[in-house]
Amino acid sequence: MIKTMVTSAFAALCTMAGAAHAESVHAAWAQVMGSDGPITKAHGEMPLNLSLRFITDQQSCPSYKIRAQKADGSQQTLSPAWIMRSNRPASQFDEVTVCQTNMDEDWVAAALLDNAGQPVTSPDGTAVTLAGASRATGAAPRVVVFGDTGCRGLILNSGSGSRFKQDCAKIGTIKQLKPETRFFFAEIAALAMQKNPDIAIHLGDYRYDQESIRDWDNWNSDFFSRTANGPLLQVPWAFVRGNHETCDRAGHGWYFFFGPNDSSITCSGMDRRLVTSWYFEMRDTSLAPTAPHRFVIVGTGPSVSRKTLPDTLDCTAITKKTGFLSDQELWEQAICEFKTALGWTQDKTTKGLPIHTTFVMHRPIWGLDTSGFHPKQVDRHVGEALAAALAQGAAPECQGYNDTGKVGACGLRSVLAAHEHMFTNVVFRDNALPQQIVVGNSGVKLDGPPGQYFNPSTGLSFRPCKVPDMDSRGLHHRRHDGYAMEYRGRMPKTLGEDAFGFLLLTRNHLATSGWDGTAFYQDGQSQSLSTAKDIASFGKLDDCHRP
Template sequence: MRIVCIVLAFVFASLGAHAQTASRDFFAFVMLAEGSDGHPVPMVRSVAERAPACPVLRSSAGGVSTAMTPRRRPPGGQFDGVTVCEALYPVGEAASVFLGDRRIDLPTVSLGTPRRVALIGDSGCRGEALDKPQYCGGDGFAKVWPFGILSDEEADKRPDLIVHVGDYNYRGTERGLVLPPHLTGYAAPLSVNVYDTGDLDDEDIASLPIGAAYWSQNIEGSPNPDKWTNWRDDFFRPAARLLVAAPWLFSRGNHELCSRGGPGWFYLLDAGSTLLGPGRKQAECLPQLPADWRPGAWPKPPAQPFAGLPFPTHTSAPFRLKLGRLNIIAVDSANAADAVLYNLETYLTQYREVARMLAEDPTPTWLVTHRPVWAVVKRDKGGPIGLTPYGFINETQREAIHRVFGRGLPPHVTAVIAGHMHRFQAIGFEGAHPPHLAVGTGGMELSHVQPPPSPENPKAPIRIEGLDRGPAWVVGLRDFAAMIVRPVEDGTWTSVLYGTGGEPLATCDSRWPGPGRQRSVCELQ
């Protein structure tokens, strides 16, 4: 019966996608951000194709109507066909967004301790890329790109909060570009790498295109700039049911760098907004070429666009959501290099701000960031430590935390939650480090489990020596999945990882690891 339901869900999702294509796509969702006064602020965003004006927000209780205001489109014309609008959203009552005769009903928002938090990440689909193409629809939907199925599953579990740990847009963010002569002025096409500070877990050949190799998909005249249709197809259409199920916390991934999907990120999902109070505004990407690089007349090779100059990157400051007896601190790790120390000063600044937040409020806290702080990968894909056969990521964040916190994160940090790796990995430390979850299993093609499980007992945790100066116990899975976490008032939490058929794949308890306890934070089912 479960298989029949999945097939029917796919059929109806496909019909819905065709119906939306025939008309005009219209989405709305609620997101949470931190106001300038430190309190959480619910905001509603609408995303509408070819809309002549912004929608109206109307509360269900008093029927009060609020005109939504437009956000600033990225330059270049790639988002001119879609209008994003926003407004403050009420607490304690549901509301609806109206655009002409179309209506989207939105959830009731509570700012108390959430009972069920849905975690999902790395949900996009690579598409017909030259390197390792991934089919993004048709008969292979549930097996090859199951984000729509997982979205429906999580919506049915009625979460109070949804946390996406980043990487929404894959089909529009390839790793390289071929720049045509009419753009460069050169005699032949120019092949370049796109700036990223590491995406090393899932690649056959380790690649780190930083430093002088910096190029951006979003340079003027790019043959593959960030655009709305990729965001629509990779995230908004398959997430349609989940978008309206609960308020969201969106984390920025490395596929949302300004050199990749950054323009759409800051327009569609980033929390920056004037609605958050004085000093807050919508963020945007800096120009992706120097001002004196004219189309068709670039400096002759081997010139590099920002040689000797700061790269035009943007890293948002950490923000905190105070939700009853749970705080969540979001850290933008998109620019944190995986396997080498790069942009370290940026992340020293980031974690000094995290330290300030933690020092002023001892409420149990989750740290949410796209790139893992501690994760086990192949030795040649991360920073090797000692004589272990593994590599470890993320080197930049780990070093920043060492320098800022010395002996480690304070004990009221009860979880570090990430994605980036296209698999599930759960780490429980024998020392004082908080449990670490990587849930990058939302739809992107999966990578192999590291460390490799024991052939005699594949579900048993693997002991890793030297993972951030101490032993740790690691379990992992190569399954498409999402997680429901249940916080407890005393700061502990439990969770279950669910597969595409709703089956439990792992159960977790924050009390399991710790000094003298030889177990991970999760057990595989």
């Protein structure tokens, strides 16, 4: 990664565009599409495949130009054919339009210019100059991960007034709430950009509560206004659909802004479809041969309940179903999404090397369930869908993942998830299962963690603890297994401001997961994540439980 080149490219593009600002947009970003976009390649080679998108007040796409800078320093000015996304929801998004075009992967940076050659700006007057894919296809890539960034504002609960308050921005005629918990996502996103990442992954749940009758106001307040003047410009983003982005909640906005490249997909309140799984790869050019790492986004955001396991499953027909799906059909779709995802863990590079893989999903399989008194599998139905996919014959290499106590032939090395409003690192003894990191602490009011070994003022677990007996399901069928964890969340009756944060992944092809992980928090503290190698004396760890 040539960081100084990128910085120089940004400065050069902004300077050459001129100082006067003619037009502005609400937000602009480079979105990672991977295998979900128009470009397809053979197994073992899938680029980031970027879509350049922006949100405007105009009712049609303006004819903005793109001034692109390549890694060799050359520049070119293009007049792309902007596509207006055709799935704008009725009424609540009438005042904004989303436009998109494709980005070349050899661009270091891309500036938006109006017809007069002046820079298009973000809301605060910053010239819109987007980071290109070349930042994420070089040496020693770095990834920042956010999850559950929406603001938990006013929820009315019959008979008890308001609950779950969080001090969101005042919108429209909604009365300003009495501050109880601050909303730190803007600070968290800005702090993450200081780590000079090459790509950002958002694990879902962008907004929670309706504080305005206009959905655009809510989306803008919770997400775009917090990121448009910096973080969205500085790196390409990959967006995961969370359970709050189902079609009966905030799904209309998710499909409109972040949905698949097929802009014709719409979202009705009765639509329960899962988002089709997809993947992208990041390569480390400092290695010879170049070693890719694959991020597989598994479409399991909505709630799934375990139902009958059919003897055979025609996934080609099932994944095309839309509208109101029965619980059985939704269950079968989830199995099919895992079958597809597991198939991508078996691919090899052109040189026959395994492609290390990370599953990226909103709902975690393993971790902490903050509603109980003992850590357990937090969403057993997701784990059961994964197990059902294996039972259907998907990825036989993954079925014996833990038979030898070592990482086997299966390429799956780690899992990224959110949903639980805290930070958790889950490490299985002897790498019996992939490491799972839960990043659900990037904005929404936090949950309080179980466990007794934390600082009473911060909720930080300073040393790992263990769960000695646990049916962890999914990739193996051993009756009992143990795992260690470290976590950080809100202490009961406290604001938990110091526990909001994000995850930084730094490429390390020698690590079991393929990455070194560090959790960063709003108060400036950080935590290097333990691995199975670090916890060699698993049996000496204390059990995890509530005090």
